[in-house]
Amino acid sequence: MSLKLENISKGFGRKPLLNEVFLEIDNNEIVGLFGRNGTGKSTLLKIIFGLLKPDSGIILMDGKDFPCRKIIASGKIAFLPQDSFLPKNRKVREIIPLFFPNGNDQDKVFYAKGVADFCHKKIGDLSLGQLRYLEVLLIGNLQHPYLLLDEPFSMIEPVYKEYIQNFILTLKNSKGILLTDHYYLDVLKVSNRNLLLKDQGLLPIQNENDLITNRYLTKN
Ligand SMILES: Nc1ncnc2c1ncn2[C@@H]1O[C@H](COP(=O)(O)OP(=O)(O)OP(=O)(O)O)[C@@H](O)[C@H]1O
Numbered sequence: 057m058s059l060k061l062e063n064i065s066k067g068f069g070r071k072p073l074l075n076e077v078f079l080e081i082d083n084n085e086i087v088g089l090f091g092r093n094g095t096g097k098s099t100l101l102k103i104i105f106g107l108l109k110p111d112s113g114i115i116l117m118d119g120k121d122f123p124c125r126k127i128i129a130s131g132k133i134a135f136l137p138q139d140s141f142l143p144k145n146r147k148v149r150e151i152i153p154l155f156f157p158n159g160n161d162q163d164k165v166f167y168a169k170g171v172a173d174f175c176h177k178k179i180g181d182l183s184l185g186q187l188r189y190l191e192v193l194l195i196g197n198l199q200h201p202y203l204l205l206d207e208p209f210s211m212i213e214p215v216y217k218e219y220i221q222n223f224i225l226t227l228k229n230s231k232g233i234l235l236t237d238h239y240y241l242d243v244l245k246v247s248n249r250n251l252l253l254k255d256q257g258l259l260p261i262q263n264e265n266d267l268i269t270n271r272y273l274t275k276n
Contacts, residue, residue, distance in 0.1 A: 057083040057118055059104070059133075059202055059232060064113035066099055073099055075256035076113065081232040083201045086224065088243040089236040090261065090272050091253030097236045098138055100253065101204045104234070105135040134200035138207045140187060144180030148190060151179065155194045165193045170219055185216030192220050202232045209239040221246050240267065 061079040065072070073096035081087055091097045102108040104115065106127030115122045117132055127133055142151060148171070156162045165171060171193070174186045182190065192208050205224070209217050217239075224246050227233060237243050244250070250261040252270050259270060267273045 057201055057232075058116075059083075059122075060116040060119075061104065062114050062116065064100075064103060064110045064115070066096070066103060066108065066110045072256055074103075074110070074253075077256075077258055079251070079258060081202065081234060083232040084229050085248045086228055086233040086235060086246055088240075088247035088250035088261075089234055089253060089258075090238075090240055090243070090250065090267060091236070092272060095253045096256070097253055098206055101135065101206050101234065101236065104202075105133055105204055107135075132200055133202045133204065134195050134198045135204045136191060136195045136206055136208060138210075140191065142179045142187070142191065142194075145178060147176065147178050148182070149175045151190075152194070156197070161197065164197045165190075168193050168219075168223065170216075183213065183216075184211050185213040188212050189216045189219050189223075192223060196223060196227055196231075200231075203227065203234075205233065205235040205237075207237045208235065209237045209242040217242060240264075240273070 059081045061077060064074055064077040066074045077100070089097055099108060103110050106124050109124045152162050152165045156165065166175065174182055179187065188208060196203055208220055212220065221242065224233065235243055235247065251258045252261050252267065252272055254270055261267060264273065268275055
């Protein structure tokens with residue numbers, strides 16, 4: 057299975073963000089995506105998920121045209137948005153069955169490391185780390201072969217960050233994952249390869265030094 061973007065361009069008003077972007081993701085790799093604030097990382101993820109229509113260019117799934125309006129319903133791509141999306145007044149143990157009607161699938165979340173500690177709580181009473189971890193478990197355990205993660209590590213306490221990283225690593229051989237976060241060291245811990253969104257295009261990044269050369273990081 058392969059997901060391919062060809063010649064994707066997108067801008068808002070006069071501001072070009074993506075200019076003829078090419079990207080291919082296999083279904084057994086984790087791709088880290090870096091880029092300074094406002095360069096268009098979330099925009100790129102939203103295009104891949106079908107929430108935003110590119111100005112031009114195409115997306116291909118297994119070599120076939122994958123039109124924007126059909127992506128969400130296809131069940132091929134799951135997306136963790138940057139902002140939290142669960143209803144605050146519902147309990148964790150009520151939310152899990154809403155995502156997974158099947159008991160075995162529910163158990164993957166109920167019995168994931170650490171979930172028992174906050175299963176009885178309302179979403180609105182969870183810590184930021186517990187909430188983000190739960191969201192990653194819910195979206196990551198869906199059957200979709202591709203997973204887009206927009207800032208899973210931001211503002212998360214170390215324990216839950218580690219849980220999230222370990223969970224993402226368990227998906228490595230079964231999904232294609234595109235992961236963006238400014239916590240670049242956390243991304244580098246799980247990714248197989250990395251890209252930097254700069255000057256409206258994607259550059260391959262081998263290591264931290266490339267991030268310095270391309271002015272995403274400073275030398276100190
Ligand atoms: N729907 C929209 N309408 C107009 N402008 C938008 C829209 N969505 C995003 N933008 C603008 O496009 C630019 C890129 O936004 P985007 O959220 O994709 O950046 P990002 O690389 O994810 O940034 P960050 O690292 O801060 O999360 C920003 O300047 C943003 O204000």
